[in-house]
Amino acid sequence: MTTPPISRQSRLHGLYVITPQDAGDTLLEQAAAALTGGARILQYRDKSRDHDRRLAQAQALCRLCRDHQALFIVNDDAALAARVEADGVHIGSDDGDIATARALVGPERIIGVSCYNRLELARRAEAAGADYVAFGALFPSGTKPGAVHAPLSLIREARQSLAVPITAIGGITQDNADRVIQAGAHMLAVIQGVFSAPDIRAAAADLSARF
Numbered sequence: 001m002t003t004p005p006i007s008r009q010s011r012l013h014g015l016y017v018i019t020p021q022d023a024g025d026t027l028l029e030q031a032a033a034a035l036t037g038g039a040r041i042l043q044y045r046d047k048s049r050d051h052d053r054r055l056a057q058a059q060a061l062c063r064l065c066r067d068h069q070a071l072f073i074v075n076d077d078a079a080l081a082a083r084v085e086a087d088g089v090h091i092g093s094d095d096g097d098i099a100t101a102r103a104l105v106g107p108e109r110i111i112g113v114s115c116y117n118r119l120e121l122a123r124r125a126e127a128a129g130a131d132y133v134a135f136g137a138l139f140p141s142g143t144k145p146g147a148v149h150a151p152l153s154l155i156r157e158a159r160q161s162l163a164v165p166i167t168a169i170g171g172i173t174q175d176n177a178d179r180v181i182q183a184g185a186h187m188l189a190v191i192q193g194v195f196s197a198p199d200i201r202a203a204a205a206d207l208s209a210r211f
């Protein structure tokens with residue numbers, strides 16, 4: 001009897017790093033450091049409209065994640081996720097609906113959905129086929145200063161009422177990570193707390209060790 005393959009969905013746990021917009025030529029080097037440190041999931045988040053560059057960077061990051069046995073998620077763009085054969089896509093309220101994303105990425109890939117500070121959005125996302133939900137910003141975020149605030153109590157409440165894995169995002173650092181995990185988050189999504197650290201690999205290793 002052959003062992004069934006481990007699903008992507010079962011790997012939604014641990015440090016989830018998101019690439020910084022300003023990485024420039026060092027994008028791959030920075031991503032490699034975070035993955036070497038232990039990040040289990042990496043999201044390509046690029047708000048530019050440079051299609052060719054986005055495609056090339058997504059392809060390169062996808063290969064890098066495969067080499068590190070990490071999941072690769074594309075932000076906002078389900079068509080790009082499908083094109084580069086990423087493990088999934090992350091969508092928010094401006095990025096189309098779950099049914100459209102599912103039609104683009106197919107039944108097996110991961111769809112993550114931003115639910116901000118609203119549990120009812122998460123319940124609806126779960127019912128519509130989301131594979132994980134994200135709440136935040138838990139703490140003030142230098143990357144997204146205008147992000148709506150989600151309290152830690154929401155993570156606790158969500159953990160009791162949802163079946164899908166929960167990601168926390170927004171201002172997560174080595175100083176507050178333990179509280180977020182204790183509240184019930186399966187994943188910590190982090191940009192500056194890893195990529196603005198003096199030693200990216202060490203910051204990722206420290207945060208990964210909290211799980």
Ligand SMILES: Cc1ncc(COP(=O)(O)OP(=O)(O)O)c(N)n1
Nearest residue numbers: 075090091092093114134167169189
């Ligand atoms: C893991 C994760 N959680 C939340 C977000 C935010 O998504 P969205 O609300 O669509 O905002 P942008 O990131 O697109 O500016 C995310 N990207 N990843």
Ligand SMILES: Cc1ncsc1CCOP(=O)(O)O
Nearest residue numbers: 141143144170171190191192
């Ligand atoms: C994309 C996003 N959505 C809510 S906060 C945030 C930014 C997270 O970045 P950081 O970890 O630097 O606060």
Ligand SMILES: [Mg+2]
Nearest residue numbers: 076091092095
């Ligand atoms: Mg988005």
